[in-house]
Every structure is written in structure tokens, then in C-alpha cells.
Amino acid sequence: MQRSYSRLLGVIGKPNTGKSTFFSAATLAPVEIANYPFTTIKPNRGVGYVRTPCVHEEFEVEDNPKNSLCLDGVRLIPVEMIDVAGLVPGAWEGRGLGNQFLDEIRRADALVHIVDASGRTDCEGRLCKPGEHDPLEDVQFLEREITMWMASILKKDWAKIARTAEAESKELCGMLEERLSGLSIKRNHIFEAIRKAGLTSDKPTAWSEEDFLKFVDTLRRVSKPMLIVANKMDLPYSEANLEKLKELDYIVIPCCAEAELALRRASEKQLIDYKPGDCNFKILQPEKLSESQIKALETIREVLIKNGSTGVQHAINMAYSKLLSMITVYPVEDLEHLADHNGRVLPDVYLVPYGTTARQFAYIIHTELGESFIYALDARERKRIGENTVLRDRDVISIVSAKKRA
Ligand SMILES: Nc1nc2c(ncn2[C@@H]2O[C@H](COP(=O)(O)OP(=O)(O)OP(=O)(O)O)[C@@H](O)[C@H]2O)c(=O)[nH]1
Numbered sequence: 001m002q003r004s005y006s007r008l009l010g011v012i013g014k015p016n017t018g019k020s021t022f023f024s025a026a027t028l029a030p031v032e033i034a035n036y037p038f039t040t041i042k043p044n045r046g047v048g049y050v051r052t053p054c055v056h057e058e059f060e061v062e063d064n065p066k067n068s069l070c071l072d073g074v075r076l077i078p079v080e081m082i083d084v085a086g087l088v089p090g091a092w093e094g095r096g097l098g099n100q101f102l103d104e105i106r107r108a109d110a111l112v113h114i115v116d117a118s119g120r121t122d123c124e125g126r127l128c129k130p131g132e133h134d135p136l137e138d139v140q141f142l143e144r145e146i147t148m149w150m151a152s153i154l155k156k157d158w159a160k161i162a163r164t165a166e167a168e169s170k171e172l173c174g175m176l177e178e179r180l181s182g183l184s185i186k187r188n189h190i191f192e193a194i195r196k197a198g199l200t201s202d203k204p205t206a207w208s209e210e211d212f213l214k215f216v217d218t219l220r221r222v223s224k225p226m227l228i229v230a231n232k233m234d235l236p237y238s239e240a241n242l243e244k245l246k247e248l249d250y251i252v253i254p255c256c257a258e259a260e261l262a263l264r265r266a267s268e269k270q271l272i273d274y275k276p277g278d279c280n281f282k283i284l285q286p287e288k289l290s291e292s293q294i295k296a297l298e299t300i301r302e303v304l305i306k307n308g309s310t311g312v313q314h315a316i317n318m319a320y321s322k323l324l325s326m327i328t329v330y331p332v333e334d335l336e337h338l339a340d341h342n343g344r345v346l347p348d349v350y351l352v353p354y355g356t357t358a359r360q361f362a363y364i365i366h367t368e369l370g371e372s373f374i375y376a377l378d379a380r381e382r383k384r385i386g387e388n389t390v391l392r393d394r395d396v397i398s399i400v401s402a403k404k405r406a
């Protein structure tokens with residue numbers, strides 16, 4: 001199902017904070033992880049999952065998923081993720097791996113900022129004394145880097161765009177959208193950024209340098225929404241830093257990426273029973289584990305119980321549900337059996353933006369289905385819904401069209 005891949009999640013931050021560990025835990029992709037800066041140079045792309053309770057238990061059916069997985073009542077929906085090289089102050093001007101890195105996140109729709117909450121890495125990712133570095137600084141610098149990078153892209157043509165928009169009464173938002181099309185920035189982002197920055201689009205040549213930067217900074221917030229992952233929560237000083245981070249205007253998620261990676265790997269080998277995001281696990285084959293492995297797992301269990309989960313899965317879920325406001329909708333053709341035309345029960349689940357109407361959903365499945373849409377059927381309420389009905393999270397929908405049902 002191509003639609004669930006249509007939003008890209010960028011895993012970013014300064015070097016050595018655990019980005020690749022987080023990414024590898026989420027995707028199980030084998031990537032390089034090491035305790036020094038710039039381990040990752042080329043970006044890693046992979047598929048992680050959004051976790052949601054599957055509807056099959058509520059509808060009392062056995063499902064047969066096609067575009068996703070269902071593990072003991074937990075639906076895992078594939079989503080695309082990218083792990084990039086660490087970012088150092090001045091990257092937008094070319095420091096460290098510089099603009100190359102920034103260019104790699106241009107397609108990201110939401111960002112997960114991995115912060116070393118233990119304060120054990122300095123602003124360039126080098127090891128320092130535990131607690132010595134203030135992670136709040138990392139948040140500020142990262143915001144600035146991305147804003148300045150976006151500003152530098154826009155700056156080149158800004159004077160011309162502003163003049164043309166005014167002289168030829170061309171629409172400023174449209175021109176900016178065209179200029180920023182490679183950055184996954186849409187017209188509504190630009191429109192919202194102008195409004196939120198307290199500016200107007202009718203006289204852009206009158207914007208001061210400060211106005212311009214305020215606009216770009218707001219555009220960054222709107223078009224690349226970000227949450228903070230306070231990683232390395234197993235280390236000293238992280239609790240105090242977490243409290244400080246929570247005072248910022250961000251969703252902050254305590255995390256232990258290393259623990260998630262260990263659990264996912266052990267689960268892959270069927271040594272433990274653990275699903276991504278669970279708050280506990282069961283050891284299945286203790287005879288295959290050494291004493292020190294069991295001890296390590298028990299230490300991880302303490303972290304899990306304390307924080308409710310390792311945080312990796314929670315961060316991905318929050319990125320999709322809160323930053324991107326996406327909900328899950330299950331399309332079926334046969335409402336009686338909740339199946340597709342091959343008899344597969346609840347085969348697909350789509351991640352769609354909140355506000356999607358029944359007809360828009362039909363278009364998402366297939367253009368033809370959207371065009372020939374007549375009405376939709378809601379499996380839970382067992383009633384017809386019209387084209388403008390806004391879908392809700394975990395809806396099960398059958399589209400009736402002039403051509404076919406889906
Ligand atoms: N204690 C602890 N260490 C962690 C955790 N997550 C990652 N690390 C360690 O942090 C170091 C850096 O991890 P990476 O995943 O390579 O970090 P990165 O941010 O991708 O680094 P660059 O690619 O160099 O930017 C490694 O030694 C990891 O084992 C965690 O949750 N707790």
C-alpha cells in the first residue's frame with residue numbers, strides 16, 4: 001500500500017546521540033552504530049512501523065493482513081524512515097557534513113530529534129563528562145540550523161519572488177510553493193506560516209530581514225514538525241535533563257534506543273516474546289541465554305517498567321498521530337465479512353490525515369474509485385455515509401461506486 005509510505009520520518013540530531021540505534025531498533029536494518037561522532041555518513045533508509053490496536057478483535061473476526069502486520073491484536077503499519085549523518089553547529093554554512101546532510105532531510109514530513117539526555121556528548125557529539133553538556137542547547141542549535149538552511153535556499157530568489165508577486169499580482173504562496181517544492185513544503189504550509197508569523201502576503205518587498213527570518217522559522221515549524229526523543233535514559237543525569245526538556249514547547253519522549261534494539265533483536269531470534277512498544281516481555285528460551293544476557297534483559301525490564309516502554313515505538317506513533325495528525329482507516333469490499341474481493345479479512349489499513357472525507361478516502365485508494373464514488377458504508381455503525389463525512393480513527397469503510405466496491 002503506497003499511501004502509508006507517503007510520509008517520511010527524518011531521524012535527526014547532533015552526532016553520537018543514538019540516531020542510528022533508534023533507526024535500527026525501529027526498522028531492524030543492520031546499520032553502523034559506534035561511540036564516536038560521524039559514524040553515519042550516507043543516510044540509512046528503512047521501514048519502521050506505526051503501532052495501533054487492530055480492529056479485528058472488536059469485530060470478532062480473524063484477520064488476514066496484506067499491507068501491514070497483525071501480531072496478537074497489534075497492527076503494525078509500515079512507514080518510511082531516514083537516518084542521517086549528525087548535524088553540528090554551522091552545518092548550514094557547510095561545517096561537518098554540512099548541507100549534504102540537510103539536503104537529505106528535505107523530503108521529510110516530520111522530524112524526530114534524538115537528544116542525548118545524559119549530557120555525555122558535547123555540541124559536536126564528542127564524549128564529555130556525564131551531565132556536562134546541556135541538552136537544551138542541542139534543541140536550540142538544531143532549530144537554528146534548519147531555519148538557516150531553509151533561509152539560505154529561499155534567500156537566493158527571495159527579492160525576485162517578492163517583486164514579481166507584487167508587480168504582476170501573482171500569488172506569493174504559489175511562487176514560494178514552486179520554489180520550495182523539493183522540500184516537501186506545500187501551499188497550505190506557506191499560507192499558515194505567513195499568518196502565524198503575523199505577516200501579510202500582499203507586500204512582501206516590505207518585509208524586513210527580521211520578518212523574512214521569522215517567516216522561514218515559522219515555515220520550518222509548520223512544514224517540518226518535530227518532537228524530541230530524550231535518549232539514553234538509562235544513564236545518570238538523564239532524569240533531570242528530561243524534566244528540563246519537558247519545559248520546552250515540544251512533545252518530549254523519554255527513550256532508551258539501545259534497550260529497544262536489544263529487545264527487537266532478541267525477539268527476532270524468538271528468545272523473548274516482545275512486540276515493539278510493549279511495556280514488558282517474556283523470556284521464551286532461557287536455556288539459550290547466558291547469565292549475563294539474562295541479567296542485561298532484567299535491567300532492560302526495569303527501564304521498561306519505569307518508563308512504560310523503551311520510547312522508540314511511542315515516538316514513531318506520536319510523530320504520525322500528533323505531528324502529522326494521521327488516523328488509521330480500514331477499507332473493505334465485502335461489509336458482511338469485512339473482506340476484499342479475494343476473501344481476505346481486514347487486508348489493509350491506511351494512514352490518512354485527520355479530516356479525510358469518505359470520498360477523499362476513495363480517491364486515496366484509487367482515482368477511479370473516487371471518481372465513481374456513490375456512497376460509503378461504515379461497518380461499525382452499519383450505515384451509509386455521504387461523500388463529505390469525515391472519517392474517524394479505526395473506521396472500517398466500504399466504498400460503493402458506480403464501477404465497483406472497495
Ligand atoms: N546508554 C545508552 N547508549 C546508547 C543508547 N542509544 C544509543 N547509545 C549509544 O550511543 C552511541 C552512538 O550511537 P549511534 O546510534 O551510532 O549514534 P548516532 O547519533 O547515529 O551517531 P552518528 O551517526 O555518529 O551521528 C553508541 O555507542 C550507542 O550504543 C541508549 O539508549 N543508552
Ligand SMILES: [Mg+2]
Pocket residue numbers: 019020021032039040084085086
Ligand atoms: Mg548514525
